[in-house]
Amino acid sequence: MKKVVYPGSFDPITNGHLDVIERAAKIFDEVVVAVIRNPEKQAQFPLADRLEMLKQSTGRMKNVYIDSFDGLLVDFVEQQKAGGVVRGLRAVSDFDYEFQMAITNRRMAPDVETIFLMTDYHFSYLSSSLVKQIAKLGGDITSLVPAPVAKYLTSKGVK
Numbered sequence: 761m762k763k764v765v766y767p768g769s770f771d772p773i774t775n776g777h778l779d780v781i782e783r784a785a786k787i788f789d790e791v792v793v794a795v796i797r798n799p800e801k802q803a804q805f806p807l808a809d810r811l812e813m814l815k816q817s818t819g820r821m822k823n824v825y826i827d828s829f830d831g832l833l834v835d836f837v838e839q840q841k842a843g844g845v846v847r848g849l850r851a852v853s854d855f856d857y858e859f860q861m862a863i864t865n866r867r868m869a870p871d872v873e874t875i876f877l878m879t880d881y882h883f884s885y886l887s888s889s890l891v892k893q894i895a896k897l898g899g900d901i902t903s904l905v906p907a908p909v910a911k912y913l914t915s916k917g918v919k
């Protein structure tokens with residue numbers, strides 16, 4: 761498999777997401793990081809800002825592309841002519857939701873594989889929601905997110 765899609769809300773991208781992107785970029789020829797345009801849960805940051813943070817955080821990885829999608833993930837994967845979807849697993853608690861999504865996607869598109877990559881254990885506790893909460897309460901998030909995200913959160917007065 762040459763091309764994969766790594767979808768998510770990325771609201772904002774964390775070092776855990778970056779870890780998955782780096783791992784995927786070593787395995788596959790092309791990784792399309794795809795930000796969902798209208799997530800079920802309202803995103804805190806505008807799509808354009810989330811895309812920009814991703815671009816700045818992944819700029820040095822030459823086989824990583826940033827895009828956005830609406831509608832069904834499997835339709836986007838097929839449009840991209842990608843072979844599969846990459847998702848990160850932090851802990852066992854992620855598994856139920858991820859398994860449900862993978863099986864649902866497989867029912868709709870049997871040829872679209874889901875590939876799970878384990879994040880480094882340093883990131884097993886990390887989520888975008890936690891980052892936002894810590895930043896809002898004045899905590900230091902510099903070790904939790906890529907530098908462009910820390911800068912963005914500071915500029916928005918989130919920290």
Ligand code: PNS
Nearest residue numbers: 767768769770796831832833834861864
């Ligand atoms: O970062 P997230 O919020 O865990 O990402 C979830 C995402 C965007 C991957 C998921 O909600 C998704 O694929 N949405 C697109 C709609 C879709 O295809 N739904 C059916 C699969 S369950």
